[in-house]
Amino acid sequence: MSSSSAPLSPRGAEEDEEGAARTDGNGGTVFCYGEAGYWDARYVEEGGAPYDWYQRYAALRPFVRRFVPPASRLLMIGCGSALMSEDMVADGYREIINIDISSVLIEMMRKKYFDLPQLQYMQMDVRDMSKFSDESFDCAIDKGTLDSLMCGVEAPLSAAQMVLEVDRLLKPGGVFMLITYGDPSARIPHLNQPVCSWKIALYILPRPGFKGKARRSVFDPVPLTESGRLPDGFIPEDPDSHYIYVCKKVQGLTGIDSPIKNNLEMQDSESGVE
Numbered sequence: 001m002s003s004s005s006a007p008l009s010p011r012g013a014e015e016d017e018e019g020a021a022r023t024d025g026n027g028g029t030v031f032c033y034g035e036a037g038y039w040d041a042r043y044v045e046e047g048g049a050p051y052d053w054y055q056r057y058a059a060l061r062p063f064v065r066r067f068v069p070p071a072s073r074l075l076m077i078g079c080g081s082a083l084m085s086e087d088m089v090a091d092g093y094r095e096i097i098n099i100d101i102s103s104v105l106i107e108m109m110r111k112k113y114f115d116l117p118q119l120q121y122m123q124m125d126v127r128d129m130s131k132f133s134d135e136s137f138d139c140a141i142d143k144g145t146l147d148s149l150m151c152g153v154e155a156p157l158s159a160a161q162m163v164l165e166v167d168r169l170l171k172p173g174g175v176f177m178l179i180t181y182g183d184p185s186a187r188i189p190h191l192n193q194p195v196c197s198w199k200i201a202l203y204i205l206p207r208p209g210f211k212g213k214a215r216r217s218v219f220d221p222v223p224l225t226e227s228g229r230l231p232d233g234f235i236p237e238d239p240d241s242h243y244i245y246v247c248k249k250v251q252g253l254t255g256i257d258s259p260i261k262n263n264l265e266m267q268d269s270e271s272g273v274e
């Protein structure tokens with residue numbers, strides 16, 4: 001087993017969690033965030049206590065409200081014990097299907113939210129969501145789950161499987177909102193799978209509690225270069241920022257030779273993806 005990414009951490013890169021790392025046979029360190037067993041054990045230990053990775057809904061709300069209409073059929077990928085879905089229901093969202101690889105977690109969430117019909121919980125691996133039919137969701141949100149896969153075995157394969165499944169499930173024009181610690185050099189190559197055609201807008205949000213001075217509005221999308229990188233010289237104020245990739249599934253552009261170029265050309269002319 002090998003780890004191909006920095007360790008996942010709750011609110012940035014400030015901590016390396018106890019119990020998430022172990023040494024492999026070669027003396028290297030590996031992280032277990034890609035393994036169902038790790039998450040089951042963690043949720044048992046935490047007893048289902050709510051925990052939102054990276055950002056709470058209040059901070060993400062302006063982006064979610066802008067790109068995800070409340071009437072959407074929404075897929076929450078790797079929901080964990082986050083309050084995000086509950087907060088979204090309180091904010092008017094009507095149908096959120098939450099999936100997670102941890103059966104322990106799903107049982108806990110089903111009990112917790114038995115009286116909230118807007119929320120459904122299903123145990124599922126994001127790499128194989130064959131229980132859902134093609135083009136059956138308007139939107140999908142991932143906060144921290146692709147990051148988990150990037151810490152597991154065969155990370156690029158897992159990431160590709162996840163992105164292809166999300167693309168399959170979204171209706172044309174649907175939106176995949178990816179909230180991650182991964183900057184474009186680490187995430188755009190995984191988003192741009194050959195058969196996908198995303199129109200991508202990128203936003204960068206400092207971690208909660210960051211005290212630095214903002215040089216730009218977080219609501220302004222950050223342009224990407226042709227090769228899918230941050231512009232030359234662009235350095236986020238907070239080095240532990242979170243990245244929000246708003247990926248719109250563009251109809252009729254699958255199978256093109258250079259999806260990334262196409263995506264970025266479209267993005268250049270607009271401030272968002274609406």
Ligand SMILES: C[S@@+](CC[C@H](N)C(=O)[O-])C[C@H]1O[C@@H](n2cnc3c(N)ncnc32)[C@H](O)[C@@H]1O
Pocket residue numbers: 008033034035039051052053054077078079080081082084099100101102105124125126127142143144145148149
């Ligand atoms: C970093 S946590 C994020 C939880 C939640 N989205 C949040 O924002 O707080 C990652 C979640 O992804 C789930 N997960 C990991 N691998 C998964 C997979 N292959 N399929 C579905 N869920 C997975 C874990 O069980 C965990 O709940």
